Amino acid sequence: MAADLDPIDARILDILQQDAGLSVAEVAERVGLSASPCWRRIKRLEDAGLIVRRVTLLDAEKLGLDFEVYAIVKLNLPSRDNLNQFEQAVHAWPEVVQCATITGREDYVLRIVTRDMHAFDLFLRDKLLSLGIVSDCESHIVTRGVKNATALPLNLITPHLGQGS
The missing domain is CATH 1.10.10.10 (Winged helix-like DNA-binding domain superfamily/Winged helix DNA-binding domain)
Incomplete structure (x- = not known):
């Protein structure tokens, strides 16, 4: 289209x-x-x-939901059953606002939003790691957001739109 x-x-x-x-x-x-x-x-x-x-779009900081983490997740065995189990779990976790499968050694990258470090720790222990199929989770805490765009760059498919429309 x-x-x-x-x-x-x-x-x-x-x-x-x-x-x-x-x-x-x-x-x-x-x-x-x-x-x-x-x-x-x-x-x-x-x-x-x-x-x-x-x-x-809501203001996460004003709502007290400004603790953001990117978690790189590796499953014990990326079998079809484990992938399906993980993805079903992710859909049920409101803290996970984005999830993508990725190439490389790891299997997923998650963008997680919580109130604070304690809430993230509870998420990690009670949800992510309690699945029993995660072998590794590398967490990267966001210290400052630089760009958080929601608009797709339509000028890449419709050059006449131009920048900054």
Whole structure:
């Protein structure tokens, strides 16, 4: 579908990535359409699966959830059963906000958000290590976030969008 994006579709996606709370009328005004055609385009983009969902981003620090850790996890044996068991467990743990399989010696990288070091230690002991299938977990505590973007770089597939749209 990326090849089918015209400049207006790309602009709509870029605008919604920046602020999904805008009304259709506000998005339409920014892209130079009336509300009905803009709504139809947004609906088509949703139906095509390009818009997966709309969310609200929260301030972790103000909520007291600013202790962030990247954990590199290696399983005892990366068998299909162990991979499935681990991934099912990860889905049930609210502290894990991102999880990805990775190449190399380790199997997963997790982004974990908790209140503090004590809460992370409890997570590590009571959840991650208690699975019994983790052979190693290397934790990296984030001391300062430098960039935390949520928007995809649409200018890589639609160069006319430009930087900073």
